[in-house]
Amino acid sequence: MAIGVKVMKRPTQQTSYLRATLKGMALTFSHLLRPKVTMQYPEEKSSKDWTLSSRWRGTHRMLTDEQGRAKCVACGLCPQICPANCIKLVPGEDEEGNRYPLIYEIDEFRCIFCGYCQEVCPEEAIHVGVHYENSEYSRDRFVYDLERLSAQTHPVSTLWDPSDPKGE
Amino acid sequence: MADGLINLTIDGAPVSVPPGTLVIEAAKQAGVLVPHYCYHPGLPVAGVCRMCLVEIEKAPKLQIACATTVTEGMVVKTQAPAAKDARQSVLEFLLINHPLDCPICDQAGECELQDFVFQEGQPGTRYGEFAKRFNPVEDFGPDVLYVPNRCILCTRCVRFMEDVAKEPVLNVSERGDRAFIGIHPEARLDHPWAGNVVDLCPVGSLLSKDFLHKARAWELDKTASICTGCSQGCNITLDTRDEVVVRVRPRPNLDINRYFICDHGRMHYRWMNRGDRIEAPLVKKDGGLHATDWDEAFARVLAILRGASGKAVALVSPGASSEALAATKRLLSGFSWTGAFQVVMGEEAPLSGVPNLALRAERAPNAKGAEQLGYTRDYAQALAAAKSAAVVLVLDEPDCAVETDGALIYAGTVLGEDAACRRAEVVLPIANVAEEEGTFTNLDGREQRYYQAKPAPGMAQPAAWVLGQLAQEMGLAEVQ
Numbered sequence: 196m197a198i199g200v201k202v203m204k205r206p207t208q209q210t211s212y213l214r215a216t217l218k219g220m221a222l223t224f225s226h227l228l229r230p231k232v233t234m235q236y237p238e239e240k241s242s243k244d245w246t247l248s249s250r251w252r253g254t255h256r257m258l259t260d261e262q263g264r265a266k267c268v269a270c271g272l273c274p275q276i277c278p279a280n281c282i283k284l285v286p287g288e289d290e291e292g293n294r295y296p297l298i299y300e301i302d303e304f305r306c307i308f309c310g311y312c313q314e315v316c317p318e319e320a321i322h323v324g325v326h327y328e329n330s331e332y333s334r335d336r337f338v339y340d341l342e343r344l345s346a347q348t349h350p351v352s353t354l355w356d357p358s359d360p361k362g363e
Numbered sequence: 364m365a366d367g368l369i370n371l372t373i374d375g376a377p378v379s380v381p382p383g384t385l386v387i388e389a390a391k392q393a394g395v396l397v398p399h400y401c402y403h404p405g406l407p408v409a410g411v412c413r414m415c416l417v418e419i420e421k422a423p424k425l426q427i428a429c430a431t432t433v434t435e436g437m438v439v440k441t442q443a444p445a446a447k448d449a450r451q452s453v454l455e456f457l458l459i460n461h462p463l464d465c466p467i468c469d470q471a472g473e474c475e476l477q478d479f480v481f482q483e484g485q486p487g488t489r490y491g492e493f494a495k496r497f498n499p500v501e502d503f504g505p506d507v508l509y510v511p512n513r514c515i516l517c518t519r520c521v522r523f524m525e526d527v528a529k530e531p532v533l534n535v536s537e538r539g540d541r542a543f544i545g546i547h548p549e550a551r552l553d554h555p556w557a558g559n560v561v562d563l564c565p566v567g568s569l570l571s572k573d574f575l576h577k578a579r580a581w582e583l584d585k586t587a588s589i590c591t592g593c594s595q596g597c598n599i600t601l602d603t604r605d606e607v608v609v610r611v612r613p614r615p616n617l618d619i620n621r622y623f624i625c626d627h628g629r630m631h632y633r634w635m636n637r638g639d640r641i642e643a644p645l646v647k648k649d650g651g652l653h654a655t656d657w658d659e660a661f662a663r664v665l666a667i668l669r670g671a672s673g674k675a676v677a678l679v680s681p682g683a684s685s686e687a688l689a690a691t692k693r694l695l696s697g698f699s700w701t702g703a704f705q706v707v708m709g710e711e712a713p714l715s716g717v718p719n720l721a722l723r724a725e726r727a728p729n730a731k732g733a734e735q736l737g738y739t740r741d742y743a744q745a746l747a748a749a750k751s752a753a754v755v756l757v758l759d760e761p762d763c764a765v766e767t768d769g770a771l772i773y774a775g776t777v778l779g780e781d782a783a784c785r786r787a788e789v790v791l792p793i794a795n796v797a798e799e800e801g802t803f804t805n806l807d808g809r810e811q812r813y814y815q816a817k818p819a820p821g822m823a824q825p826a827a828w829v830l831g832q833l834a835q836e837m838g839l840a841e842v843q
Contacts, residue, residue: 268466269467270465270466270471271581271582272466275581286576286577287576294466294576317465317466318466
C-alpha cells in the first residue's frame, strides 16, 4: 500500500529562490560600504580603535640604570615567587662589591606570563613587556639571558592596579 | 604543682618555673615569644633594646621581660594594648635609620627586625622627610663585615666578645643617634670564636664574608649534624642549597657548645662539596682499576676475604662513623686483626666564657669512638704490620702511605692520582659525613647522631652499609 504524501500548495514568491538570493547579495554588498575592521598585520600593528592593552603581559624586559647596568640586585624574590620555576638566578658581586646577578636567565617557554616577577621585584628591575612577537629560528634562543633582557626596548606592562581595577 | 616552683600567668596561660627565671624565658614555656633584640640566652642581660616591654599587673609601668624575674602570682600580658603600642614605637625608632635594603641583605628571611616589624610594626613611618644616617661598611676581621647602617645597637656582639670570648675588642662608640659598634683601632675581630657575632646579630649588620651574597635564607635546607672540625662534637646545622653545603651554623646544645661554634668548624665544610669523588666501585683488572657495579666489587672483596687467613690490618679514619668502624671490626673479626687511626693535631682554642668548650687539639670527630671500639692510636706500628698482613682494609684515609704484600681493599670518598691506595684490589666508593646518617662519640664519650644533608655522588653508599653488607655475606653479621 502506497504511503500518501501530503503536498503543500505554496505561493510562487515562496517557491522562487530569486528573492532570497537578492536579499543575501544585498547584505553581502552592503559590507563593502561599512568601515573596515581588518588590520593589515604586520604592516599595521595598531590602529586608533585598537591597541595592545598596557596591562598586556608578554616577554620580559630588564630595566637598566643611567649607566646601562641592569637594576637587578639578585635578591632572589622572582625565582622564589615564579610558579613556573622559569627564572635562574645566581647572585654574585660586581666590581664595586655590590650585589649583582652573575647569571639571570628566563626560560620564556616555561614562563606562564603571570607577571608575579614584576609585582614582587623590589627594585622595579624585571618587567613583563607589552610585546608579543617572539619567533626565533631555534629553541635555545628562548632562554633570555641578562644581556638580552636588558637590550629589549618594548614598553613594559602596567599590570593590574587594584586601586584602578578597570584601568580608567 | 611541684615544690619550689613559682606560679604565674602569662597571656592567660598558667606556668610554673624555678625561682630566678626571667619573664621572657617563662613566656617561652607558655608558648609565647616576646619580641626581643638585645636578650640572648647565651649572653648576660643588657636590657638596652626596650623591645620586650610587657604589661605586668600591679606594676606601675611596663616592664622589660628580659630583666624582670618571675614572682609568685605574677600576671603578665604581652599583648596588652599599652605593651603593643610601646613595642610598635620601638620598632618605629629602629626603622628611622635602618636602610631597609632587605633585597641585598644576607639576613633577609631570617632577620628578627623583618619578623617583628611584619608581626607588629606599623605600615608607614612618620620620619620620611629626613635623610637616613649613613656610615660606610667596615671590615672587622678575617670573616666579619660590619654594616653600620643596618645596626640596631642591641650590643649582643659587644657582650659576646667581652663576656664570652673575654677579648673585649668591640664597644659602642659615640652616643645617641650617632652611636655605632666600634672596634679597637689596633685590633681585629680575629678571635678563633669571633664568627659567632654573625649568628648573634639579629639583623644583617654583622655579615660573614664567606657567606656574603651566596644564598638566600629561604633557599636553604637545614640538617642537624655534628661538627667534624675537632673532637668537641659541637652540634651544628648544615645549610644546603641545591645539594651543596653553603654554611655551617651552631645548633644549641647546652651541654656541649651552648649556642656557639668556633671559626675552624664554621669554615670546615668545603671538603664536603668536593667534585673529585669516587663515584663507582673499582676493581683491579689487567693491572689497572676499572669501574664496575656493586655486585662484582662485593664478589671480589668476598673472594679476597674468604681466600685469606692470618693477619688483617684496618687503617681507619677517625672521621668515620661509629657504625662504619664497628662494621669494619666485624668484617675482619675472622682474622687476627689490628686497627689503627691517626689524628691530625692542631692548636687548642678555648672559649673562655663557657666551661669545657674549646676547639680541641685533636682535629677529628670520632677518635674517642674509634678508641672505644678497640682501634689504637699506634698508626706507625699498624702501617708496619700492614706490610706482612694478608688483608689490609683502608677506610677513608686517602693519603695513607700503605704498603702490603697482601690484598689491599680501600673504602673511601676520594682517590688521588698517585695515592698509595691506587694499588688496591678493590676500591669501594663511600659517602661523606654530609651524605649519610651516623654517630660520633665526642671526647667526653657522648654519642651524638648526625643526619644526611645531601645525596651521595654516583653509586657511593654509606660506609656502614657497604661494610655491613660484606660482613653479612661473610656470615659475620645478623641477617636483617
